Amino acid sequence: MKEERAPSSRFDLILRGGTVFDGTGAEPFVADVGVRGERIVAIGDLSSASAPCVLEVAGLCVTPGFIDIHTHSDISVLYNPQQTSALAQGVTTQVVGNCGITMGLITEEPIFSYERRWLAPHGVRVTWEGRLERFHERVLEQGVATNIIPQVGHGTLRKRVMGMERRAPTAGESARMQELIEQAAEDGVWGFSTGLEYAPGSYASTEEIIALAKTAARCGLFYSTHLRDEGDHLVEAVEEALRIGWEAGIPVQLSHHKADGERNWGAVQKTLRMVEEARAQGLDVMLDQYPYDAYLTSLLTGILPDWVTEGGPDAVVERLQSPALREQIKREILARHPDWDAPAHWQRVVVATARNNRHLQGKSIWQLARERGCHPLDAVMDVLIEEHTFVSAARFTMSEEDVQTVLKHPLTSIGSDAISTAPLGKMSLDRVHPRTYGTFPRVLGRYVRELRLLSLAEAVHKMTGLPAHRLGLRERGVLREGAIADITVFHPLTVQDRSTFEEPHQLPMGIEYVLVAGRIALERGVPTGVLAGRVLRRQEA
Ligand code: ZN
Ligand code: CU
Secondary structure (H helix, E strand, C coil): CECCCCCCCCCCEEEEEEEECCCCCCCCEEEEEEEECCEEEEEECCCCCCCCEEEECCCCEEEECEEECCECCCCCCCCCCCCHHHHCCCEEEEECCCCCCCHHHCCCCHHHHHHHHHHHHHCCCCCCCCCHHHHHHHHHHHCCCCEEECEEEHHHHHHHHHCCCCCCCCHHHHHHHHHHHHHHHHCCCCEEEEECCCCCHHHCCHHHHHHHHHHHHHCCCEEEEECCCCCCCHHHHHHHHHHHHHHHCCCEEECCCCCCCHHHCCHHHHHHHHHHHHHHCCCCEEEEECCCCCEEEECCCCCCCHHHHCCCHHHHHHHHCCHHHHHHHHHHHHHHCHHHHCHHHHHCEEEEEECCCHHHCCCEHHHHHHHHCCCHHHHHHHHHHHCCCCEEEEECCCCHHHHHHHHHCCCEEECCCECCCCCCHHHHHCCCCCHHHHHHHHHHHHHHHHCCCCCHHHHHHHHCHHHHHHHCCCCCCCCCCCCECCEEEECCCCCECCCCCCCCCCCCECEEEEEECCEEEEECCEECCCCCCCECCCCCC
């Protein structure tokens, strides 16, 4: 950083000589960018101007700050205000509340014990009583490094109103959920999210979601969905999402799009065609993705039959401890997946975070079954008991070709699906998915520079202008005079992810500067401690 004396400067900061990608997908151009206060005030030749702070960025790419359209960072925002893993990737705005889960809507009631287990080790107490507005106040009181875009999640709403009951809502319960959506909309949310593969979202019929999505549509929200099935019934699940979009009259965002399981590889070709056809007929549907061929979620998701999850963790553990029910569960699972009797599948399922038994982290279910001399499904059920169901697993069951097919598609934005973290303290003990640290640099390094799957301008668009368009963000996502100065600067030849499944807590390389609202939040790859982020309310941004 070079200090220049200029008492009457028009600018507080100038980015000098960078290659500007404006986020629209247009070809880049070399220009200076002048910032005053929180806004970009000039883009062009500012060689005769000076500013108290001048960043020499010739040879570097200057882009809008990245918008991570799919995160779960509402979980970590209160114990990790620096949001290090997000900021270090060049992310300046995170959409939270995805997959039906909204931390700002949980309460101290026992029904939310599972959610509180995310917070308790970091000393966060639920003081906001399920009011999003109060949650956001608390976030702002302590500060946050990136902007936060909130959503209201169906799973959390359903738990609030119906507990973990596996049945349809009564008319009164449905009305209560609609009221909560309206209240969340007043509190500034942008989207209504579902996680139809997770309990209790999985207990909901399509009709239940349509009724709620109609309310969300009236409030001006979009519908983001973790589909009911990302494997054997992916196509039907996309059909369901599109039907919800049509019948509720609401824009649809398909979250972390993928085809899970070898026998389903290639199905994304068909689902992308379905999306294109729906768009051609007038439905506003888009999707997002993280650039990895493995996913990570709760160990029980996609393995245990739905009925086993009813009632929440205590009830699940009790069922798994009953020898008779265990046999029934195994029979049911193997009837659906005959190949799960063999090792191949279980070698691809690897325990990620297991807080009670850290020594299990990184072991495949197949390894555990061999060590314990039991069937892999018994190993799964035992680990679920030992961790009181609070255990995650990585699944190496996607295809690289599909990852590339989805990434290339012009409607695909980039979304990490991460809970932002830091390589510090207790946070560093969890085996997180490398997407948490690597998503954006990996697209720029591996898929743009190495594989040439996308041009740099296209990739930047997928991280900025495209998600901004989905959200209806007016002042961010595009570099133009008058916009908020959320800006990312990276080196096109060195930008790269370093996080791996074995050693996830590694910051990427090549992200040089990040500005949030005109303030330098990351300098030469190092967070400065500046907390210039805000919770963006839909009515105001
Ligand atoms: Zn999800
Ligand atoms: Cu998610």
